[in-house]
Amino acid sequence: MRRYRLLIIGFGNVGQAFFRLLNLKRDLLGVDVSVSEIIDRRRGYIINPGPSVLEDARGGKLLGRKIGIDEIPRLIEESSADIVCEFTDLNIRDRGEPAFTYLSTAIKSGKHVITTNKGPVAFHYDELMELSRRFNKIVRFKGTVMAGTPSFNVVDLLPGIKVSRFMGILNGTTNFILTRMYEGMSFNDALRLAQERGYAEADPSLDIDGWDAALKSIIISRVFGWRHSLENMEVRGIRDINIETFKDKVVKLIAYADKDTAYVKPIPLERSDILAHVNENLNALRISTDTLGDVMIIGPGAGPIETAQAVLTDLMYIVNNGVVF
Amino acid sequence: MRRYRLLIIGFGNVGQAFFRLLNLKRDLLGVDVSVSEIIDRRRGYIINPGPSVLEDARGGKLLGRKIGIDEIPRLIEESSADIVCEFTDLNIRDRGEPAFTYLSTAIKSGKHVITTNKGPVAFHYDELMELSRRFNKIVRFKGTVMAGTPSFNVVDLLPGIKVSRFMGILNGTTNFILTRMYEGMSFNDALRLAQERGYAEADPSLDIDGWDAALKSIIISRVFGWRHSLENMEVRGIRDINIETFKDKVVKLIAYADKDTAYVKPIPLERSDILAHVNENLNALRISTDTLGDVMIIGPGAGPIETAQAVLTDLMYIVNNGVVF
Numbered sequence: 201m202r203r204y205r206l207l208i209i210g211f212g213n214v215g216q217a218f219f220r221l222l223n224l225k226r227d228l229l230g231v232d233v234s235v236s237e238i239i240d241r242r243r244g245y246i247i248n249p250g251p252s253v254l255e256d257a258r259g260g261k262l263l264g265r266k267i268g269i270d271e272i273p274r275l276i277e278e279s280s281a282d283i284v285c286e287f288t289d290l291n292i293r294d295r296g297e298p299a300f301t302y303l304s305t306a307i308k309s310g311k312h313v314i315t316t317n318k319g320p321v322a323f324h325y326d327e328l329m330e331l332s333r334r335f336n337k338i339v340r341f342k343g344t345v346m347a348g349t350p351s352f353n354v355v356d357l358l359p360g361i362k363v364s365r366f367m368g369i370l371n372g373t374t375n376f377i378l379t380r381m382y383e384g385m386s387f388n389d390a391l392r393l394a395q396e397r398g399y400a401e402a403d404p405s406l407d408i409d410g411w412d413a414a415l416k417s418i419i420i421s422r423v424f425g426w427r428h429s430l431e432n433m434e435v436r437g438i439r440d441i442n443i444e445t446f447k448d449k450v451v452k453l454i455a456y457a458d459k460d461t462a463y464v465k466p467i468p469l470e471r472s473d474i475l476a477h478v479n480e481n482l483n484a485l486r487i488s489t490d491t492l493g494d495v496m497i498i499g500p501g502a503g504p505i506e507t508a509q510a511v512l513t514d515l516m517y518i519v520n521n522g523v524v525f
Numbered sequence: 526m527r528r529y530r531l532l533i534i535g536f537g538n539v540g541q542a543f544f545r546l547l548n549l550k551r552d553l554l555g556v557d558v559s560v561s562e563i564i565d566r567r568r569g570y571i572i573n574p575g576p577s578v579l580e581d582a583r584g585g586k587l588l589g590r591k592i593g594i595d596e597i598p599r600l601i602e603e604s605s606a607d608i609v610c611e612f613t614d615l616n617i618r619d620r621g622e623p624a625f626t627y628l629s630t631a632i633k634s635g636k637h638v639i640t641t642n643k644g645p646v647a648f649h650y651d652e653l654m655e656l657s658r659r660f661n662k663i664v665r666f667k668g669t670v671m672a673g674t675p676s677f678n679v680v681d682l683l684p685g686i687k688v689s690r691f692m693g694i695l696n697g698t699t700n701f702i703l704t705r706m707y708e709g710m711s712f713n714d715a716l717r718l719a720q721e722r723g724y725a726e727a728d729p730s731l732d733i734d735g736w737d738a739a740l741k742s743i744i745i746s747r748v749f750g751w752r753h754s755l756e757n758m759e760v761r762g763i764r765d766i767n768i769e770t771f772k773d774k775v776v777k778l779i780a781y782a783d784k785d786t787a788y789v790k791p792i793p794l795e796r797s798d799i800l801a802h803v804n805e806n807l808n809a810l811r812i813s814t815d816t817l818g819d820v821m822i823i824g825p826g827a828g829p830i831e832t833a834q835a836v837l838t839d840l841m842y843i844v845n846n847g848v849v850f
Contacts, residue, residue, distance in 0.1 A: 221816065225685035348817050350675070350682045357675045357682065358834065359841040360550035474823060477802045491546065491834040492673050495824035498799060499817055509683065509816040516684040 204233045204519060207279045207311070209272070209302055210287035211240035211257055214316055214343075217504035218285065218511045220254060225512065231519050236281050238264070239272055269298070273305045283518055285511060286315040292411060296320040300327070307331040307339070314514040316343035316507050322415040322430075325422045340514035345370065345416045346483045348509030349499030352423040354487070362490040363424050365458035370416040372481035372501045373400045373407035374438050374453045379479040381443050382450070399481055399502070409437035410453065410464040417455040417462055420485070428462035436465040450476035528557045529844060532604045532636070534597070534627055535612035536565035536582055539641055539668070542829030543610065543836045545579060550837065556844050561606050563589070564597055594623070598630045608843060610836060611640040617736060621645040625652070632656040632664070639839040641668030641832050647740040647755075650747045665839035670695065670741045671808045673834025674824030677748040679812070687815040688749050690783035695741040697806035697826045698725045698732035699763050699778045704804040706768050707775070724806055724827070734762035735778065735789040742780040742787055745810070753787035761790040775801035 208215050219235060226233065238246040243257055246264035256263050267275070276284060284306035288299050296319030303320050306313045308331065315321065321328065321341045332339045345351045355361055369375050373394050380390035391408065394400040406412045414435045421428045443451050446468035452475060454467040469476040474496060478484040483501030488494050500506045533540050544560060551558065563571040568582055571589035581588050592600070601609060609631035613624050621644030628645050631638045633656065640646065646653065646666045657664045670676045680686055694700050698719050705715035716733065719725040731737045739760045746753045768776050771793035777800060779792040794801040799821060803809040808826030813819050825831045 221685075228685045348683065349820055350679055350822075353682060354675055354679075357678060357838060358673065359837050360546075360553045361834065472802075472804070474799065474802050477797075477799050479797070491830050492824055493831075495674055495822070497675075497820070497822050499820035505816050506818075509686065512684050513682060 202231070202519075204231060204283060204515075205236040205281045206233065207237045207239065207276065207281035207284045207306075208235055208287065209239045209276070209284065210289070211238050211243050211246075212287065212289070213504040214507045214511075215240070215285075215287040216254055216257055218287070218508040219249075221505065221508040221512060223251060229512070229516060229519075231516075233515065233519075237275075237279055239267065239275055241267075241269060245275060272298070273301060276302060276305045276311075277309045279309075279311070281311060283312045283314060283515065286313060286317060286320075288317055290317055290319045290406070290415075292319060292406065292415070294319075296323040300324045303328065303339070304331055307335050307337045310335065310337065312338045312340075312518045314340050314343075314511055314518070316341070316511065318344045318412070318415040318419060321422075322418040325419070338518045340517055341419065342513050343507045343510030344419050346485065346497075346499065346501045347503060347506035348513060349483065349501065349506070350497050351485050352420045353513070354495070354497060355423075358489070358492070361492070363487050364489070365456070366420060366424070366485060366487045367454060367456045367475070368485035369452055369475060369478050369483055370413040370455045370485070370501065371407055371410075371453060372483055373404070374410075374413075375479065375483070376481040377408070378438065378441075378443070378451060378453065381441075387438070387441070407437075408439050410435045411437075413453060413455045413464045417457050417464060421457045421462055424457075426457060426459050426462070428457055432462070434463040434465060438466055441466055452476065452478070527844075528559070529608060529840075530559055530561040530606045532562045532564065532601065532606035532609045532631075533560055533612065534564045534601070534609065535614070536563050536568050536571075537612065537614070538829040539832045539836075540565070540610075540612040541579055541582055543612070543833040544574075546830060546833040546837060548576060554837070554841060554844075556841075558840065558844075562600075562604055564592065564600055566592075566594060570600060597623070598626060601627060601630045601636075602634045604634075604636070606636060608637045608639060608840065611638060611642055611645075613642055615642055615644045615731070615740075617644060617731065617740070619644075621648040625649045628653065628664070629656055632660050632662045635660065635662065637663040637665075637843045639665045639668075639836055639843070641666070641836065643669045643737070643740040643744060646747075647743040650744070663843045665842055666744065667838050668832045668835030669744050671810065671822075671824065671826045672828060672831035673838060674808065674826065674831070675822050676810050677745045678838070679820070679822060680748075683814070683817070686817070688812050689814070690781070691745060691749070691810060691812045692779060692781045692800070693810035694777055694800060694803055694808055695738040695780045695810070695826065696732055696735075696778060697808055698729070699735075699738075700804065700808070701806040702733070703763065703766075703768070703776060703778065706766075712763070712766070732762075733764050735760045736762075738778060738780045738789045742782050742789060746782045746787055751782060751784050751787070753782055757787070759788040759790060763791055766791055777801065777803070
């Protein structure tokens with residue numbers, strides 16, 4: 201049995217959930233995978249972490265050698281891991297950096313990469329694909345869209361299919377807020393509730409102004425072969441929404457793209473549209489295809505364990521040498 | 526590039542749609558696949574069919590050597606094809622025969638098999654899996670449940686996941702009839718309309734008495750590792766349904782199974798349940814999992830092209846030597 205050694209960058213909620221899930225599911229996967237290194241800004245550089253690292257990591261205190269952020273590329277380069285799992289937080293202002301530097305360094309030094317970070321994928325898609333080709337390494341990023349719920353990768357089950365457009369609810373926080381508003385709650389109260397439940401960030405702008413859904417739309421579009429970017433998209437959120445305006449319809453923050461157009465904005469949906477009934481913090485993606493017409497998938501779009509499942513999906517894709525279908 | 530030769534058994538709507546789709550998508554698949562033989566009770570035994578076979582096949586007249594049904598196993602045995610694609614019609618009274626004989630003969634003579642016929646899979650699952658192991662040949666049957674729409678095979682995208690139960694709408698004809706009944710149409714008028722549109726069979730009992738959904742439930746259950754059969758299931762259809770009984774709810778013909786229980790019967794759903802809004806002849810499957818909670822897929826559940834897409838999915842699985850994830 202071939203052995204795979206993983207280098208994890210970023211040991212917050214997702215990194216810890218993945219470490220736990222990998223240990224839990226190892227026997228089901230039929231491969232020998234182990235985490236050989238963890239790099240985390242607060243927790244340091246941890247070599248050959250044992251199971252106790254999960255308990256130790258909770259407080260965020262230093263667990264290994266203290267590292268400066270500038271050292272990280274060199275640590276990646278010198279690592280003997282086979283696969284780099286990049287779980288750092290989205291940085292939209294710096295257009296996916298430093299995550300893109302981590303990923304490109306990993307590929308250039310002969311490692312496959314998995315990321316759950318939308319930034320490097322949405323802002324550097326062409327460069328990542330070019331590096332992937334040039335160094336013959338696999339780049340996977342399922343966790344960037346709808347966590348582990350099958351989304352753009354559903355086409356891996358549909359060989360030969362052509363997708364002409366998609367429409368979806370790609371942000372759970374705004375969907376949760378809209379669901380509460382239809383029950384009579386004000387936008388501000390609903391946002392506060394979402395924050396209390398841990399759905400929304402302390403700075404909720406990424407969610408409620410549509411940027412999170414826009415980055416996901418870009419990633420799905422790129423997988424389907426369409427070239428959209430934040431610059432050519434209309435992006436509107438739900439900050440100033442008045443749901444009373446749309447009588448008999450249900451407003452959802454809709455992400456849409458086809459070859460020519462891409463947008464994220466509130467759209468009033470007919471009640472006969474299944475998307476109108478996707479509530480709470482659920483996500484949904486409807487793709488329009490040549491052989492199956494419309495196919496829709498509904499499931500969770502966030503959460504540590506849910507995102508860790510996406511990393512397992514990417515990991516097994518790499519283990520199988522990129523053969524899905 | 527490795528060459529694959531296919532033997533098609535049954536050249537009706539699905540067989541013809543698959544032949545057309547294979548020609549259309551061949552270049553996208555990146556493999557050299559050709560149909561070397563077609564066996565059809567009315568159209569005869571056709572060797573190396575060209576594209577014109579589609580036009581010729583329409584009327585159902587004899588296109589090759591006339592064959593008796595008893596000859597078919599021998600023709601399968603002597604064929605040099607790599608993969609047998611079995612597209613004959615469901616025969617519930619004979620518990621999946623003669624299709625099971627065709628499939629077992631194919632496996633025993635060294636061929637992988639694909640079937641879109643629920644009968645042999647639902648009634649002979651253990652035997653097919655045992656033959657698959659013994660002769661090291663792959664058995665695939667995606668088209669038996671929800672045509673090409675990802676259904677039980679969505680777990681191919683979710684390595685390590687555990688499914689605890691499923692709930693779905695697995696029969697499009699009854700869903701179409703119920704949708705019309707909620708618009709005020711009588712059961713009989715709705716059934717007649719379904720027949721006119723080609724959704725229901727001339728003998729609609731398989732659909733409206735729940736047998737079609739029950740066989741699909743058995744197949745999904747077996748894939749998930751649960752041992753259900755028609756004998757231990759409660760199966761009720763919609764023939765005598767009175768939708769007025771369930772105020773404020775929406776009745777759907779629901780297929781459910783977990784490890785211990787399996788049934789098909791009309792269930793009144795809350796309007797907050799997304800399944801209550803899956804209308805027309807759409808199908809839906811909701812699986813409950815350990816890492817993702819509930820995931821639902823909605824799409825077409827029947828149709829020649831839709832089923833042909835499922836056969837492409839199975840074909841590419843076999844071409845990749847059974848590696849999906």
